[in-house]
Amino acid sequence: MKNLLALAFVALFSISAMAQQADLRKKISVSGTAETEVTPDIIYISISLKEYLKDGNSKKKVEINELETQLYNAIQSAGISKENLTISNLSGYNTATEKKKNPDFLVSKQYRLKVTDLNKWNAIIGAVDAKGVAYTNIDSYDYSKIETLKKELKIKALQAAKAKATYLVEALGNQLGSVIDIQEINNETFPQPVYRTNMMMVRSAAADTAAPSAEIDFKQIKLSYVMNTVFEIK
Template identity: 75%
Template sequence: MKKLLSLAIVALFSLSAMAQQVDLRKKINVSGSAEAEVMPDIIYISISLKEYLKDGNSKKKVEITTLENELFKAVQNAGIAKENLSITNLSSYTAIAQKKKNPDYLASKQYRLKVTDLNKWNAIIDEVDAKGIAYTNIDSYDYSKIESLKKELKIKAMQAAKAKATYLVEAIGDKLGSALDIQEINNEAFPQPMYRSNVMMMKAEASDAAPAAEIDFKKIKLNYVMNVVFEIR
């Protein structure tokens, strides 16, 4: 009997606590959005250099160091910081060992170059032996002020949500209170670069001056939605 009475008291207190936790405040749930489109101003290009035999003569090889020096010099002449050019394929360092085993081995190296102007890239590629270029293509691109733009759009979306909630609440004669809950939804679109001819910007397997393909850049689109719950006073 005492156990049943104790259980009843516990259940009564539990129901009372649950009733006290029920939020009886009047609320309004709205959303605000803001979006923007920007052109990419940072471009990452991959470059693959490969040794080749001059005129098909196995004794006359164009060394990878020669091709590298041409690339380094071209980057410097274009006014691009050397830090913007980096080796991306660690297997490139095995070339020395491979050459010792096989004198006919044709070494290759892959690089990644950061540019802000494709005209500079065209100037760079013109200074490198076309036959020593296995391929080049665009890896990705970005916008230099992307973080400040994101912040600006989120603020605008939040302000839009508040403005909407304000005129809706005032339409029924009430006043808008504080924000009780905020949820952020983002839709960021970083489309891949589109090529009018081929996936590769250049492939110089058979030509000394293979033309670069034209590239269509699509804008980076940012869209933010803020879902906000406001108290109605």
């Protein structure tokens, strides 16, 4: 009997404590949004160079070193640091034996170039032997001040949420209290570039002239943030 009374007392005490801890404040939940669009100012371009035979003659092979030198010189002439050009892939460098056996064996090499001005890119690719360019393609892109922009948008979204909560609460004759909870929702998107023509990827092994330059339209990077908030109502 005593045990039952003790259990009942503990249960009653727990319920009373929970009731005292319950948040009985009047609250309002609102969301604020801020968004913007920016044009990418950092572009990463994939470039593939490949040896080729002049007139199909293995004794007149244009070596990968010659093509690579053309690319480096073009980059320097465009005022771009050589550190912006990196090797992304090699094809044929582990098959030296195959090259000795087969004079027609062709080596290819892939690069990744970082540019901030596509007009410079047109000059660069135009200075490289078109027949040695297997393809070029936009790899990815970014915006240099994106972290600063994200911070500004989050603050604006939070301010928008507070402004909304304020006029809603005041419409009922109350005052807005302090914020109780904040939750961030990230809706940023990075769309792929849109091309005016489909010639950005140029297969020029059989080309007799310089690789054509493509006109490119970039979709802007859209950043959108939603801040879900809970405010106390005084």
